Amino acid sequence: MKDTSLLSLLDKHIRTLSLAIGERHSGKPEALDSAAAYIEHEARKLAQVEVHTYQYRGQSFKNIEAVVPGASPQSLVIGAHYDTEMGTPGANDNASGIAALLAILNDLKDYKPELTIRFVAFANEEAMYFGGEGMGSLVYATALKKAAVQLKGMVSLETIGYFTAGAGTQSYPEEVDAHRLGLSDVGNFLAFISDLSSKSFLDEAHRQFQLFQTTPSAALAAPAEVRGISLSDHSSFWKMGYPAIMVTDTAPFRYPYYHHQDDTPDKINMKVYKNAVLGLTAMTAALAGKV
Template sequence: MNFKNIVKSTKRNILLFVGLFFIGIILFNSFKGPQAAEKSPVPADRNLVKEHLIALTQTPRFRNYKNLDQLNTIAEYIHQNFNKYSDSTSLQEYQVGEETYKNVICSFGTENKKRIIIGAHYDVCGDQQGADDNATGVTGLLELARMLKGQKLNYRIDLVAYTLEEPPYFRTENMGSYIHAKYLKDNNIDVYGMASVEMIGYFKDEENSQDYPLGILSWYYGNKGDYITLAKKFGGGEFVNNFSDHFVEANQVKTETFTAPQFIKGTDYSDHLNYWKFGYSAMMITDTSFFRNKNYHQPTDTLATLDLKRMTKVIDGIFLSLIHLQ
């Protein structure tokens, strides 16, 4: 065997080792035995979920950055609904050029110092309804507001609806989540962690309905898009592990945890990336976006494509995790 062949063989062995090591980590982090589903004291309401989704998607104009009036109308809808349940609701306004954009925030358990951020973006990419991306996430926040009212909490919970997550502002300092995360850091606010609710309504039980950033992942997760994913990075911090454990234990919907390096495609494709930038423990709750939902950023991303039954169970899982966190 010549030197070039030795090098090639060595590279293959290294890649095989890395792949097997990665699968081993996933198995370790994802193992969970059979258990009964926990009953929520305040379950998510599928009729209200549908009502919110209709209000967010059936609009005169698309809720993208070019249609500022429409974005403001949606922000006001979120604000009004937050106001029904929270004693503390506010708008975080900021400038991009000559325009003013808004994050909408409401809080629960304000007697607690340490806080948890649950966020979702309400803007869309281009001229489309964005039912899954991300009317589902915002609807999750709206239902959580109703469910959290009057609950005894061990942390302050801030529900934050962000603007400008989508292109052309993605990965820029104009993202609403960047503005919010920076505010927390600049003001030395005690944050336990953050979860981004990013596309939680698309499920498929058919074979080959699920893709992956690495083909090897199908060996463990299978090829059906029938689960919700808790995505986090290696060394993600105490909050993401604690929250994930509670979510899995609640057993509301089939769940997979995905722990990977940040460079793996899709791992940081939402608002949690900005909390990572400021050193916070953060994660994403997702149906895996374009790895499953081929309507991603397309006009076909409509309410008719969503699985509202499983979506409401995802919201129940988030709620149960929040009220049980110690």
């Protein structure tokens, strides 16, 4: 896809989710359903789609799965959540992740991978549901485990659109010795994060991203108890024993509008974000292999 076409596609998805639909969570069920319907509609243009509906506390929620079939029984999951925190339109958190998910699917729709690639948009990642039985990614990961699905790993695309060149714009959890690890205080990079058990998958994913992209990036594997390490859908897969990582701009450690009413499309650095998506597309193809 040409850069201008990709930029337009990403912008369309982000604006539709954050402006046309806006705040989307169980307290605004019509908006949450509209977001799910939009993602399903866009995905059905590109691939086989299955909508996994589940019930929780009297409400219905949907995980939307688009599949690019592979030759082997093993799978790779690329996921992102489509709900928002209350009171925010969620342009960066997490329309940026969903837009990237759909763009990667668009580029790889005719790819012939060794592994089956499962692109999944999850409901209910945010605080009210995080870590609980109603969390969409936990429902999905539990179903994979129950079906004995072989999984190479899962990549969670979480808040990936804010980049800045200012010194002192990047912070870290207090448990992380940024100076000793050589981590920058400039928030201009994409972070690849995992727990210690997923380090091998983390290293492979980060290496493949670096091979195809000049966007600055950094990788960190740390104990799951470190603040922020587990804060996305990848942690649901850890609970099922699957390798999983988070790709992020680090959200609260950088983004001033995290869980804020001003999390709007104008805050996203579209040029850097677009280049990051190109790298994530190449990374996905490399992780899945080719027949």
